[in-house]
Amino acid sequence: MTATQTASAPLAAARDDETAVRVRGLVKRYGGRAVVDGLDLDVRRGEVFALLGPNGAGKTTTVEILEGVRRRDAGEVAVLGEDPGPAGRAWRDRIGVVGQSTGAGNALTVRETVDHFARYHGTSRESGELIEAVGLTAAAGTRVSRLSGGQRRRLEVALGVQGRPELLFLDEPTTGLDPVARRQFWELVRGLRAGGTTVVLTTHYLDEAAELADRVGVLTDGRLVEVAPPHELGAALRQVATVRWTEDGAPREVRTPEPAAVLRDLLAAHPSGEVPGLTVTRPGLEDVYLHLVGAVPATPEGDLR
Numbered sequence: 663m664t665a666t667q668t669a670s671a672p673l674a675a676a677r678d679d680e681t682a683v684r685v686r687g688l689v690k691r692y693g694g695r696a697v698v699d700g701l702d703l704d705v706r707r708g709e710v711f712a713l714l715g716p717n718g719a720g721k722t723t724t725v726e727i728l729e730g731v732r733r734r735d736a737g738e739v740a741v742l743g744e745d746p747g748p749a750g751r752a753w754r755d756r757i758g759v760v761g762q763s764t765g766a767g768n769a770l771t772v773r774e775t776v777d778h779f780a781r782y783h784g785t786s787r788e789s790g791e792l793i794e795a796v797g798l799t800a801a802a803g804t805r806v807s808r809l810s811g812g813q814r815r816r817l818e819v820a821l822g823v824q825g826r827p828e829l830l831f832l833d834e835p836t837t838g839l840d841p842v843a844r845r846q847f848w849e850l851v852r853g854l855r856a857g858g859t860t861v862v863l864t865t866h867y868l869d870e871a872a873e874l875a876d877r878v879g880v881l882t883d884g885r886l887v888e889v890a891p892p893h894e895l896g897a898a899l900r901q902v903a904t905v906r907w908t909e910d911g912a913p914r915e916v917r918t919p920e921p922a923a924v925l926r927d928l929l930a931a932h933p934s935g936e937v938p939g940l941t942v943t944r945p946g947l948e949d950v951y952l953h954l955v956g957a958v959p960a961t962p963e964g965d966l967r
């Protein structure tokens with residue numbers, strides 16, 4: 663073995679240790695159609711990773727393969743260092759899952775439900791603290807069947823984090839929550855992250871991804887089209903500014919990577935120094951997302967209307 667090989671072996675091990683999820687060439691087909699189509703994905707330990715994408719893009723399918731509840735047709739998957747397909751009880755105890763549909767029973771109260779599921783974990787969070795953390799203390803004695811949709815969602819989140827998972831999967835966790843409850847939920851996720859929990863979440867809410875995620879992966883047609891921190895997503899697209907103004911009563915618009923040059927020309931053409939209706943904007947996260955998923959055709963640079 664060479665000196666280089668000797669030195670690189672522990673480094674490789676350290677890198678593996680830093681990866682919570684590693685996916686290469688993942689394929690899932692239904693009726694011959696690939697709904698996950700050669701997906702590569704790395705989630706680092708300790709980060710919050712958001713999967714964004716339109717309906718049917720393959721988010722839930724991907725996440726359920728990572729959770730070990732769906733089989734894949736091809737590709738390599740390692741979650742906390744193990745293949746989720748054959749992984750056993752000990753591995754399952756290290757992950758937490760909050761799916762799209764409720765798994766909680768109806769006849770029990772919130773407190774009874776939390777106590778009941780505590781038995782399934784090696785080390786459970788204390789029930790009262792857990793119920794408080796998800797804002798259900800006032801409803802602790804209420805039967806699950808009488809909870810509102812948002813309260814039920816909170817209970818599901820509580821059950822997902824009950825076993826202090828190293829890695830938590832959240833599939834559209836705030837769908838149906840009111841704005842206050844969503845923000846409380848975000849705080850909960852930030853607290854988990856601060857405690858070292860890795861989080862993989864799917865969401866349709868761009869603000870949620872921007873608020874919570876260290877990195878965002880945009881999934882469309884079963885493939886990741888871009889992975890980046892939310893503010894860096896679509897960096898090339900964000901370079902292009904749109905300058906709008908009014909000329910002879912008609913709206914004008916120029917897309918340009920150099921808005922300063924356009925402004926100089928406009929000011930030169932308006933000796934008064936006032937350009938009617940002048941605005942300069944750059945694409946926001948929503949514009950970038952819509953471009954990435956192909957919902958808005960890219961407008962050529964410098965297009966003059």
Ligand SMILES: Nc1ncnc2c1ncn2[C@@H]1O[C@H](COP(=O)(O)OP(=O)(O)OP(=O)(O)O)[C@@H](O)[C@H]1O
Nearest residue numbers: 692693697715716717718719720721722723724866
């Ligand atoms: N059991 C199944 N049998 C056949 N097709 C399926 C099955 N499960 C999912 N699909 C299809 O796979 C595709 C991806 O579905 P998936 O639920 O992963 O998308 P998604 O990105 O999570 O969508 P959404 O945002 O609507 O939840 C869809 O076209 C869906 O119809």
